[in-house]
Amino acid sequence: MTTTIIDANVTKRFGKKKVLEDVTLTLTNNEIFGLLGPSGSGKTTLVKILCGIDVPTEGHVSVFGKKMPDLELIKRIGYMAQADALYHELTAKENLVFFASISGVKRNKRAERIQQVMKLVDLESDLNTKVETFSGGMKRRLSLAIALLHEPDILVLDEPTVGIDPALRNKIWDTFEILKESGVLIVVTTHVMDEAERCSRLGMVRDGQLIAIGTPDEIKTKTEASTIEQAFLSYGG
Amino acid sequence: MRVLAVVNRILKQFLHDKRTMALMILAPILVLTMLSLVFNGEELELKIGLIDVPSTVYTNMEQENVAFVKLDSDTDVNETLEQEDYDAILAFEQGESKLILEGSDPSINNVIIDNIKSEISPNTTSVSLSVEHLYGSQDLTTFDNIGPVLVGFFIFFFVFLIAGVSFLRERTQGTLERLLASPIKRWELVMGYVIGFGVFTTIQSSIIALYSIYVIDLMMEGSFFYVLIITVMIALSALTLGILLSAFAKNELQMIQFIPLVVVPQFFFAGLFKLETISDYLSWLGPLTPLYYGADALRDVMIRGQGLIEIWTNLVVLGGFSIVFIIMNIFALKKHRSI
Ligand SMILES: Nc1ncnc2c1ncn2[C@@H]1O[C@H](COP(=O)(O)OP(=O)(O)OP(=O)(O)O)[C@@H](O)[C@H]1O
Ligand SMILES: [Mg+2]
Numbered sequence A: 001m002t003t004t005i006i007d008a009n010v011t012k013r014f015g016k017k018k019v020l021e022d023v024t025l026t027l028t029n030n031e032i033f034g035l036l037g038p039s040g041s042g043k044t045t046l047v048k049i050l051c052g053i054d055v056p057t058e059g060h061v062s063v064f065g066k067k068m069p070d071l072e073l074i075k076r077i078g079y080m081a082q083a084d085a086l087y088h089e090l091t092a093k094e095n096l097v098f099f100a101s102i103s104g105v106k107r108n109k110r111a112e113r114i115q116q117v118m119k120l121v122d123l124e125s126d127l128n129t130k131v132e133t134f135s136g137g138m139k140r141r142l143s144l145a146i147a148l149l150h151e152p153d154i155l156v157l158d159e160p161t162v163g164i165d166p167a168l169r170n171k172i173w174d175t176f177e178i179l180k181e182s183g184v185l186i187v188v189t190t191h192v193m194d195e196a197e198r199c200s201r202l203g204m205v206r207d208g209q210l211i212a213i214g215t216p217d218e219i220k221t222k223t224e225a226s227t228i229e230q231a232f233l234s235y236g237g
Numbered sequence B: 001m002r003v004l005a006v007v008n009r010i011l012k013q014f015l016h017d018k019r020t021m022a023l024m025i026l027a028p029i030l031v032l033t034m035l036s037l038v039f040n041g042e043e044l045e046l047k048i049g050l051i052d053v054p055s056t057v058y059t060n061m062e063q064e065n066v067a068f069v070k071l072d073s074d075t076d077v078n079e080t081l082e083q084e085d086y087d088a089i090l091a092f093e094q095g096e097s098k099l100i101l102e103g104s105d106p107s108i109n110n111v112i113i114d115n116i117k118s119e120i121s122p123n124t125t126s127v128s129l130s131v132e133h134l135y136g137s138q139d140l141t142t143f144d145n146i147g148p149v150l151v152g153f154f155i156f157f158f159v160f161l162i163a164g165v166s167f168l169r170e171r172t173q174g175t176l177e178r179l180l181a182s183p184i185k186r187w188e189l190v191m192g193y194v195i196g197f198g199v200f201t202t203i204q205s206s207i208i209a210l211y212s213i214y215v216i217d218l219m220m221e222g223s224f225f226y227v228l229i230i231t232v233m234i235a236l237s238a239l240t241l242g243i244l245l246s247a248f249a250k251n252e253l254q255m256i257q258f259i260p261l262v263v264v265p266q267f268f269f270a271g272l273f274k275l276e277t278i279s280d281y282l283s284w285l286g287p288l289t290p291l292y293y294g295a296d297a298l299r300d301v302m303i304r305g306q307g308l309i310e311i312w313t314n315l316v317v318l319g320g321f322s323i324v325f326i327i328m329n330i331f332a333l334k335k336h337r338s339i
Helices: A043-050 A092-102 A107-120 A136-148 A166-181 A193-197 A216-223 A228-234 B002-016 B018-040 B077-083 B106-120 B143-172 B175-180 B186-215 B224-246 B252-256 B258-272 B290-302 B308-335
Strands: A004-014 A017-028 A031-036 A058-063 A077-080 A154-158 A185-189 A201-206 A209-214 B046-051 B066-071 B088-093 B096-101 B129-133
Touching: A004 A043, A004 A185, A017 A031, A017 A043, A017 A185, A017 A209, A031 A043, A031 A166, A031 A193, A043 A058, A043 A154, A043 A185, A077 A136, A092 A107, A092 A136, A092 B002, A107 A136, A107 A166, A136 A154, A166 A185, A193 A228, A201 A216, A209 A216, A216 A228, B002 B018, B002 B186, B018 B143, B018 B186, B046 B106, B077 B088, B077 B096, B088 B106, B096 B106, B143 B175, B143 B186, B143 B224, B143 B252, B143 B258, B143 B290, B186 B224, B186 B308, B224 B258, B224 B290, B224 B308, B252 B258, B258 B290, B290 B308
Parallel strands: A031 A185, A031 A201, A077 A154, A154 A185, B046 B066, B046 B088, B096 B129
Antiparallel strands: A004 A017, A004 A058, A201 A209, B088 B096
């Protein structure tokens, strides 16, 4: 059964500059919604508005039928920013414990959850390493682990797999699919075409406008392209 | 408890960053030690000129580290003090004695006055001693006098800087945005900072105060407990102001730019100079700065030996500053998330 989870219609301006123009989205559970678009097209701005960090200049965002921003709704969202937001002088574990208690993971479940998410991103052996010694990809994985910690109903991931090797990326996407099957809505931005193929639906963003929306197959048919990459290029990406 | 989580994290960050921790404790100690040596260092070698001193007095004038030199009766006192290296001149005129101090170095003045008094009084009880200064006045401060101000100032300085920079980093490294994408409330974050830094600065303040009083031997008439309360209150106002101003800085360097603008001027108004002697264009600023009240309270306790009855208004005002800054901080975070 599909139910609407996010319903949004937003326009966003920074000063005079229009960054998002009348973007309308309806997202349901059990889906991985991919946002595709050239650099600077407004993907990050859009996902920030969806998870309540930023507010639209015009329009609205409602999540589970309630208007954003709302602390009760924010609790149910896991957000991973495009830039890693980690405390570098702390160890991976200390970061996880901190974010776990901030996002309300029950004390008795914390250790178990930390083990689970760290296993998923293949960082179990680096729990007690300081983040400042992590490689770029390791930081990315830790950020992803933190977003998953509190088992959110909505995952908003801004380029989650940048700098992660193909094998691990594959494994992470397998997890996304399992989460999707269990009813989670995943919103993900990406520049990687084989990831786009694995999304349930795609939204093409260009210059702040949502120019196409549909399953990967629909998008390919519409543009008469054989790959998403060709479709992306034919939209002037 | 989300506040506790923030407190916990801040303390862990301190434990991992030994250098910052050392800076906050050792740097004030080092500077205070240096200043105490600068002010109270060597035994003084005094040179005092004598004019028309009765021989009954003069024959008894014999002291370590003081050279007494007889001068002619018609010596121009001011000119001699200005041009030669006399520290003071004692002149007798019709049974009256007059002590003219060179006066530019306050630490010497009191030593001379005590010296001369002890020299004259046993012999000539009838002679009154009047004291004049060529430069400065008797009210110029010595290390004992400015010591409490320095203790308050250094605590303010370092807490302001470190708290401001940590909060700034929270913004620049993206963790503030990440936190605001979590259900933490704005006040929980601010109070986490206040308590986390509060715990650390209590330890820092006690070490600095203990060191100043028992090792540097700063004058201490009142209760140590009050000194601790005052220094913690000073630290609290510094920390809340630092966090607030960090919102107006884009990077660490811009945070440091606040020091000459916001921190150093407070030092001038904190009793280093008498407020009456500061130009009217500026003196009204004094009562607007937290350190003004903190330093006054520290002096009340350390120099005048006073207690809660005298210092409570200062403490209330200091607390008021912190509460206002805390509320402004909670509002300032609205810029990042409206709820
Ligand atoms: N705080 C801001 N103030 C002014 N302009 C901004 C701000 N944030 C983003 N922009 C502008 O909005 C536009 C969209 O930026 P956004 O970060 O959403 O792009 P993006 O699609 O995520 O790009 P990328 O793929 O490179 O991450 C850019 O032109 C950017 O300059
Ligand atoms: Mg982006």
